[in-house]
Amino acid sequence: MTGEETPVGRRIVLGMLGLGAVGVAIGARVQSGVNRAVGPVGSRVSGLIPAAGGFRFYSVVDSVKRVEPADYRLTVGGLVEHPRSFRFADLQALPQTRMTDTFHCVTGWTVPNVAWAGVALPDLLEVVGVRPGAKGVRFTSFDRAYTETLTLEQARRRDVIVATSMLGGPVSHDHGGPVRMYVAPMYGYKSTKWLGGIDLVDTVKPGYWETRGYDVDAWIGRSNGFAS
Amino acid sequence: MIRFVRAVRGVHHATAVLMLVCLVTAAMLYVPALAEAVGRRHLIRMIHILAGFGLPVPALLGWASRAFRGDVRRLNRFSPADWGWLRGRDRRATVGGRGIHPVGKFNAGQKLNAAFVAGAILVMLGTGSILTFPHPWPDTFRTGATFVHDWLTLAIFVVILGHLWYALRDPGALSGMFLGRVTPEWAARHHPAWLDETRTSEAAAETPETESPAHSRPLSTRNFVHPGEPTDPGGNTEEGKDDLSPRRS
Numbered sequence: 001m002t003g004e005e006t007p008v009g010r011r012i013v014l015g016m017l018g019l020g021a022v023g024v025a026i027g028a029r030v031q032s033g034v035n036r037a038v039g040p041v042g043s044r045v046s047g048l049i050p051a052a053g054g055f056r057f058y059s060v061v062d063s064v065k066r067v068e069p070a071d072y073r074l075t076v077g078g079l080v081e082h083p084r085s086f087r088f089a090d091l092q093a094l095p096q097t098r099m100t101d102t103f104h105c106v107t108g109w110t111v112p113n114v115a116w117a118g119v120a121l122p123d124l125l126e127v128v129g130v131r132p133g134a135k136g137v138r139f140t141s142f143d144r145a146y147t148e149t150l151t152l153e154q155a156r157r158r159d160v161i162v163a164t165s166m167l168g169g170p171v172s173h174d175h176g177g178p179v180r181m182y183v184a185p186m187y188g189y190k191s192t193k194w195l196g197g198i199d200l201v202d203t204v205k206p207g208y209w210e211t212r213g214y215d216v217d218a219w220i221g222r223s224n225g226f227a228s
Numbered sequence: 229m230i231r232f233v234r235a236v237r238g239v240h241h242a243t244a245v246l247m248l249v250c251l252v253t254a255a256m257l258y259v260p261a262l263a264e265a266v267g268r269r270h271l272i273r274m275i276h277i278l279a280g281f282g283l284p285v286p287a288l289l290g291w292a293s294r295a296f297r298g299d300v301r302r303l304n305r306f307s308p309a310d311w312g313w314l315r316g317r318d319r320r321a322t323v324g325g326r327g328i329h330p331v332g333k334f335n336a337g338q339k340l341n342a343a344f345v346a347g348a349i350l351v352m353l354g355t356g357s358i359l360t361f362p363h364p365w366p367d368t369f370r371t372g373a374t375f376v377h378d379w380l381t382l383a384i385f386v387v388i389l390g391h392l393w394y395a396l397r398d399p400g401a402l403s404g405m406f407l408g409r410v411t412p413e414w415a416a417r418h419h420p421a422w423l424d425e426t427r428t429s430e431a432a433a434e435t436p437e438t439e440s441p442a443h444s445r446p447l448s449t450r451n452f453v454h455p456g457e458p459t460d461p462g463g464n465t466e467e468g469k470d471d472l473s474p475r476r477s
Contacts, residue, residue, distance in 0.1 A: 027375030
């Protein structure tokens with residue numbers, strides 16, 4: 001071997017490590033640029049390549065039965081004055097709350113400008129009446145596996161919504177329809193899809209992903225890692 | 229003739245299986261239609277993470293093998309002839325069953341592929357660690373790690389498809405990787421300098437006292453017996469003329 005041979009392989013590996021580090025540092029800004037750039041056609045492209053922006057579809061079970069709005073029931077019970085179940089039309093008859101916000105997944109992807117509409121959770125709690133001794137709210141999914149919780153204080157925020165509409169239309173099955181939670185100030189795993197039940201409880205127990213390592217209080221930017 | 233000993237093949241196969249598991253589970257976690265069809269996110273995620281953290285292990289274990297270290301060294305180093313091969317439009321050209329470029333054990337494309345895969349495994353390991361253990365990292369780093377992990381996945385997918393494309397079209401190459409042996413005819417066609425080098429060292433091993441005889445094939449004679457042979461450092465790295473250079477340095 002003479003000096004003319006060059007360790008190109010090592011340079012490529014080191015170069016990729018450098019680029020990777022730069023990508024981690026500035027990727028958040030680049031990705032939001034990508035999201036904006038493909039915005040108009042985003043839904044078509046991101047159906048194939050999620051990196052091009054848009055929602056990614058997470059389900060913790062093998063399949064979830066489809067429920068039509070006409071057959072839908074939301075059971076609200078536990079430590080409440082008036083346990084009852086709500087039909088889809090019942091939810092639509094309650095005062096409606098609308099908001100548009102960026103959706104944040106804990107794994108790092110975001111979707112800007114997502115429109116939500118439905119019943120603010122405090123309005124729903126008002127209807128059923130919270131009994132003294134209730135400390136938290138437990139959400140169950142009709143996928144028969146997923147659960148989530150909020151403290152009662154968190155559940156009384158106006159930006160916590162029992163959503164019957166998303167992105168300007170019904171909540172699709174893949175997005176967790178016909179009814180799902182949207183907990184705006186927290187990462188997506190707090191926003192239970194395929195919402196089937198809401199129970200007032202006296203102790204806040206960790207939900208599905210929280211027993212698998214995520215923070216129970218999932219404030220965006222202030223949990224699952226230090227504030228940025 | 230022996231191309232890859234068992235340890236080297238073992239490293240390749242173990243890495244290939246782990247990479248395949250990573251790619252298949254990645255598709256299940258990542259492509260919306262598949263993610264909806266498969267679900268079971270926690271299980272798929274665990275398989276993906278275990279396979280991912282396992283990816284560098286075969287190469288680390290392989291480091292115990294002298295043959296593996298030797299192949300890594302060859303993959304790492306580019307000769308001027310490699311640049312000529314990359315630039316040339318006649319990479320596969322042969323004269324009398326012999327490749328016209330003095331390609332050694334690995335051609336420049338194989339070297340680039342190996343370097344890319346090694347770098348990609350390390351970058352995916354780093355960004356994957358951030359996503360698996362998010363607690364020490366700020367939010368923007370997590371988004372950045374997702375960004376790198378996602379786009380590099382697409383690049384890896386393309387490169388591995390290319391790797392499979394070239395391998396599956398070449399029974400000789402498949403034999404080298406799965407049985408360990410290739411025919412001298414295959415070696416002459418694809419890796420003539422390696423063939424000469426192997427024969428020279430075999431001859432040297434048989435008759436250690438004599439120097440290697442002058443070669444009848446001037447196109448790829450290695451300067452094995454004349455390490456002090458003057459070379460031309462100025463012009464050698466530039467032009468395609470090196471393609472046919474007798475100096476494989």
